[in-house]
Amino acid sequence: MSEHLTIYPIIVHLLTAILLLLSWMNPKIQRYISIIGSVLGIIIGGLLFNKVWTEGIQSVQLGNWDAPFGISMVADTLAVSLIVLTNIVALAVSIYSTKNMVSSRLKFGYYAIFHFLIMGLSGAFITGDLFSLYVWFEVIIISSFVLLTIGGRAIQIEGAVKYFTLNMLSSIIFLTAIAMVYGTTGSLNMAELSRIIPEIENKGLIQTISLIFFIGFGVKSGVFPLYFWLPASYHTPPAAVSALFAGLLTKVGIYAMIRVFTLLFPLGELNQMILMIVAGFTIFFGGIGALVQKDLQRVFSYLIICHIGFMVGGLSLFTQVAIVGAVMYMFHDIIVKATLFMISGVMYRIFGNTKLEKMGGLMDSHPRLSFLFAIPMFALVGVPPLSGFWPKVSLFTASYTQGEMFMLIMFIFASLITLVIIAKVWNNTFSKNKLPAERRKGFKYFDEFSFSEKAAYIVPILLLVGFTLYYSFFAEHFQLVAERIGEELMNTEHYYNAVFGIKEGTKL
Amino acid sequence: MEILLAIMTGILYAAGIYLILRRSLVKLIIGIVILGNGVNLLIFLMGGLVKGRPPLIQEDSNALVGLYADPVPQALILTAIVISFGLQSFAIVLIKRAYKVLKTDDIDTMNKTDDIT
Numbered sequence: 001m002s003e004h005l006t007i008y009p010i011i012v013h014l015l016t017a018i019l020l021l022l023s024w025m026n027p028k029i030q031r032y033i034s035i036i037g038s039v040l041g042i043i044i045g046g047l048l049f050n051k052v053w054t055e056g057i058q059s060v061q062l063g064n065w066d067a068p069f070g071i072s073m074v075a076d077t078l079a080v081s082l083i084v085l086t087n088i089v090a091l092a093v094s095i096y097s098t099k100n101m102v103s104s105r106l107k108f109g110y111y112a113i114f115h116f117l118i119m120g121l122s123g124a125f126i127t128g129d130l131f132s133l134y135v136w137f138e139v140i141i142i143s144s145f146v147l148l149t150i151g152g153r154a155i156q157i158e159g160a161v162k163y164f165t166l167n168m169l170s171s172i173i174f175l176t177a178i179a180m181v182y183g184t185t186g187s188l189n190m191a192e193l194s195r196i197i198p199e200i201e202n203k204g205l206i207q208t209i210s211l212i213f214f215i216g217f218g219v220k221s222g223v224f225p226l227y228f229w230l231p232a233s234y235h236t237p238p239a240a241v242s243a244l245f246a247g248l249l250t251k252v253g254i255y256a257m258i259r260v261f262t263l264l265f266p267l268g269e270l271n272q273m274i275l276m277i278v279a280g281f282t283i284f285f286g287g288i289g290a291l292v293q294k295d296l297q298r299v300f301s302y303l304i305i306c307h308i309g310f311m312v313g314g315l316s317l318f319t320q321v322a323i324v325g326a327v328m329y330m331f332h333d334i335i336v337k338a339t340l341f342m343i344s345g346v347m348y349r350i351f352g353n354t355k356l357e358k359m360g361g362l363m364d365s366h367p368r369l370s371f372l373f374a375i376p377m378f379a380l381v382g383v384p385p386l387s388g389f390w391p392k393v394s395l396f397t398a399s400y401t402q403g404e405m406f407m408l409i410m411f412i413f414a415s416l417i418t419l420v421i422i423a424k425v426w427n428n429t430f431s432k433n434k435l436p437a438e439r440r441k442g443f444k445y446f447d448e449f450s451f452s453e454k455a456a457y458i459v460p461i462l463l464l465v466g467f468t469l470y471y472s473f474f475a476e477h478f479q480l481v482a483e484r485i486g487e488e489l490m491n492t493e494h495y496y497n498a499v500f501g502i503k504e505g506t507k508l
Numbered sequence: 509m510e511i512l513l514a515i516m517t518g519i520l521y522a523a524g525i526y527l528i529l530r531r532s533l534v535k536l537i538i539g540i541v542i543l544g545n546g547v548n549l550l551i552f553l554m555g556g557l558v559k560g561r562p563p564l565i566q567e568d569s570n571a572l573v574g575l576y577a578d579p580v581p582q583a584l585i586l587t588a589i590v591i592s593f594g595l596q597s598f599a600i601v602l603i604k605r606a607y608k609v610l611k612t613d614d615i616d617t618m619n620k621t622d623d624i625t
Contacts, residue, residue, distance in 0.1 A: 157610065158610060175588060
């Protein structure tokens with residue numbers, strides 16, 4: 001049983017989703033099933049993490065077809081860490097959704113699709129096969145389409161059209177790259193490909209394929225100039241869905257990028273330069289975009305893009321220190337971005353809308369909530385000792401020691417512009433005096449909520465803020481994990497040996 | 509045959525991208541469908557074309573001998589077709605819905621989500 005632990009994170013969410021489909025018309029039970037499923041997900045993720053941490057990379061050959069003929073599922077430290085984080089965000093979102101999503105939406109299968117989405121994410125993280133990665137990506141996008149459109153407000157549909165078109169296009173580009181890889185190498189197993197690709201004579205072709213992969217994943221992760229679908233769609237669904245998307249969907253693109261550009265196509269000089277320029281522009285345009293927006297959720301959407309630049313930039317430097325920084329930034333970003341969108345949902349309930357100019361006075365009216373909301377915002381800026389600070393140490397060190405001044409300047413620019421943006425948000429929501437606004441009729445404000453409704457909004461934020469604080473004050477734990485990930489990613493033989501069941505001479 | 513298929517793939521890609529760049533929602537979906545077919549053809553082509561040699565093991569041997577058609581691309585295409593079928597049916601429902609609530613099929617007028625308000 002325990003040798004198949006690797007695929008349990010997928011199975012637990014699959015079973016939860018099936019159970020939820022069976023209780024289709026009963027939203028009350030659905031809420032409990034979903035929360036229990038997410039808790040189980042965290043437990044299984046933790047067990048798997050523990051196993052990988054103590055015993056090294058785990059792999060399972062599905063259907064008992066030996067690698068490279070079957071589909072391998074490989075759990076290395078990067079994959080399991082992301083699975084644990086995914087499940088933590090899933091738990092928070094599933095608690096948050098109990099009150100944030102109205103029953104009519106739950107009756108259209110919100111929770112079932114939600115768990116299919118988490119299943120797709122877990123699958124994408126642990127698969128060791130390129131085509132299977134494509135299939136998991138499709139599972140993710142089809143679930144996200146439904147989550148995005150559920151409810152069917154006009155603005156949601158419009159955002160969904162944009163989201164749909166570009167994500168569909170990126171899948172097609174990704175599939176094109178897979179076809180070309182198969183045509184040149186005759187294999188789709190990532191571990192085997194890591195050995196075949198360096199031996200191929202035609203370097204130009206390999207270069208081309210790697211860039212097609214970059215475009216495919218670039219659309220998904222929202223890098224410059226492929227990000228326009230993101231700010232057009234992320235603010236349209238309810239806050240619970242936005243939080244899930246913001247925390248996880250762009251990160252799976254980054255994960256795929258890290259995987260492909262370390263294992264299959266280790267970055268050469270040209271690719272490094274391309275990634276670096278793209279990362280720089282992503283930071284710049286994301287930051288500028290966030291600065292001009294006047295709606296809280298749109299500001300946060302652009303901030304997602306801005307901070308994607310940190311991860312792509314870290315990858316582009318392509319040293320162990322930089323990868324450690326990028327991975328640590330990803331851990332921090334997943335949690336904090338999900339928290340921010342949940343906060344925007346609470347603010348929507350407090351003020352009746354999310355326009356910055358119509359907010360204000362939160363510090364006077366809700367001092368304790370303001371303090372809670374301040375933590376993730378400061379963490380985002382990277383105020384020491386909060387979580388945003390620690391990855392930047394690695395990223396700045398790596399770019400400085402390598403003499404990549406462009407990247408260093410862009411990293412500093414990103415930190416500063418984030419500070420400016422958060423200060424703007426702070427001024428508009430927390431400290432500015434509130435204008436006497438008319439209260440919307442038929443709209444339930446936060447102050448009118450019962451205790452359990454308030455708890456459903458605040459408990460998940462507390463959970464994630466607690467995790468942020470843990471990251472902040474015990475950053476050495478994350479640093480250790482990230483260093484091991486960096487070591488595993490830069491030395492691909494660990495991955496290869498795990499898939500092909502070769503005993504390692506030296507333990508990690 | 510390879511050259512013919514390669515040209516065909518190119519035409520499908522070009523036509524698909526052209527249609528995606530048009531302003532009409534319906535043409536957008538048709539473009540995506542055509543691009544999807546182009547990819548499937550590309551996978552098929554990349555597996556190498558072998559005429560009249562199915563990958564079947566003869567009764568008197570226990571391994572494939574000689575030249576045979578690669579079965580993997582066909583499995584891949586089958587999966588890709590099923591997935592794109594599902595996505596396309598979703599897309600068609602989506603554009604129908606979009607036309608109903610937004611009362612337009614002109615993509616250029618769909619800029620409400622990008623407004624700075």
